[in-house]
Every structure is written in C-alpha cells, then in structure tokens.
Amino acid sequence: MSAASHAAGAGVVLGLVTVLLLQQFFVLDLTSLTTALVDLVIGAIVGGVLFAAIGWGLGRRYAHVHPDVGGPTP
C-alpha cells in the first residue's frame, strides 16, 4: 500500500459521504434510484482520483522531509 493508494481509499469513502451529506444539506435530490447511484459513482471516482493525487503529493513531501524513508521504488 502506498501513500497514494491509501489516500485514494479514503477519497472514495469521502466521495460517497459527500454525496450523502449534500442530500442531507438540501443540495442534492436522491429520490430517483438511478440518479442517486450515478451521483454516488461519480462521487467515488472523483474522490478517489483527487485524493490519490493529494496522497501522492503528501508522500513525496514526507519523503522529502524524512530522507531516511528512501522514497518510492525508482
């Protein structure tokens, strides 16, 4: 498991819960099953990709601050 994949996993969950939160906060309408599932899938994909990038950046920063880590495989 790398920093990017760890953050991507968290990002998928965050994408899903964001969709649910937007419905609870009167932004999204999740009445229709297909629309709701599409929203959830989009949220999961966007969250996964976005947070994978963030995790990758955080991993590089961590390796920069802690040179003894060695960094990812060349």
Add this chain to the structure above:
Amino acid sequence: MAELRSRARTLRLVTAAVLLMLLALPTVAFAAAARPVAPAAGLEPAQTTPAVTWNGVDVASANSPSSALTISYNAAANVAFTWSSTYAPKANVATARLAMIYFGFALSTRDVPPVAGGLGPSESAVMNWTVGPIQYLVEGIYGVTASLIAQNGSTVWSENFYLKITAPGSILAAVPILVILITVYELYNVARSGRYIRLSAKSPPKTGGSSSSTAEPPATEAPAAPGTEATPPAAESPPPGGRS
C-alpha cells in the same frame, strides 16, 4: 505495527459496512414502493383532477427541489386530498397514500381511507402527517408521492412533490452526524497518508525509528533475506498515528 495496520483495515471495513447500512436503510425498513401512475380499470376519465394540499398549500407548487415544502423533523402537517366523484367514486378508492421516496424506495408510507359520508360531488381524505419513527434519523430533501389507490391495488392518480425536512441546528439528525464523523475520520486518514510512503519504499527505514540519521544504508537487514524480498517485516508497517 502489524496490529496498527490490521486495526486500520478493520476500521475501514466498519466504515464501509456503515455506509452499506445507510444505503440499505430504505430497502430494509420499508417495503412499499411508489407505483407508476396507471388509471384503474373501470374508472371514469378525469373531469377535474384530484388535488392535494399541504397545510393549505397546493403541493403542485412544490414540483422541484428548490421549491420544496418545508417541515420540521417533529412537526405535523395537515394533508388533504380532494377529488370529484366523477373522477373516482368513493367506492373505487381504497386509500389515499403519501409515500416519502429515497433512492427509489418508499422510506415511509402512510395511508388514510376516504372521508365517510353521503354521496356528493366531491370526495376527500384527510391525513395528519408526521415524519414518524425516522424523525431523528433523517433530514434533507425527499421526493414525496401522493396517490389514490383503488380497491384492486392499482394507482388511480398520483402526484410527486418535494419535501424539505429540517433538523435542529441543521445537522442534529443521526445520519448527518454519522456521515460527518466518517468524513472527519477519512480526512484524518488522508492527512497522515504521506507516512505510508514507507510501505512502498524499496529500502526499509532504519530500525529504531528515529529520524536522526547518519549515512548508513540498511546494512543490518541485507543478509537476512537474500531471495525473499516480499517480507519487509517490522519496518513495513505504517507509522503510528501521531508519533514522529
């Protein structure tokens, strides 16, 4: 170290299970789903279409999420169905139904029979509607289907509108609180994800864990595993939570 990793995996599984339960809530708790509009056999065609009022307001005015009717989580609303006898004689209408829809399933369904009385030009049914047992669970925008159900179970007429259920403090319902807690936990996971780069590093970090480094590559580990490189044991585990 390995325990921390398995603990993180367990927490992730629990989070996924909670999310699945949230999504399955409407399918488990409530069986009835809204039926599509299909005129019942033997009923007269519409002369004057039925109408539903929500505390005196025609629900046709709430046909989009932005114009949704608002109700507090513990409030009651007076819902009145009216329709003409020529559209649907009382004998043909078994119940007037209000169903709150979430993910395509009926989250709560309430039925009332037509008001008893003599034959007249119009019929009616009156319901005192509350959110019900799920009032502490949910808030947000929900689609609601008002319908007249015939004796044979078919839908005589139906109309969809939107309802905005509010909770105290805007978030004090169980589902948003739970979802916010999951969000905070996952954001914490993202914030410390940089440390997981240790796991993908080719050379394991020095034993001892402190970052005060001198220029010593991992010489002590080298002879231990010449052929089996897939087990970087203790150094592989993610760094513990808040420690350096």
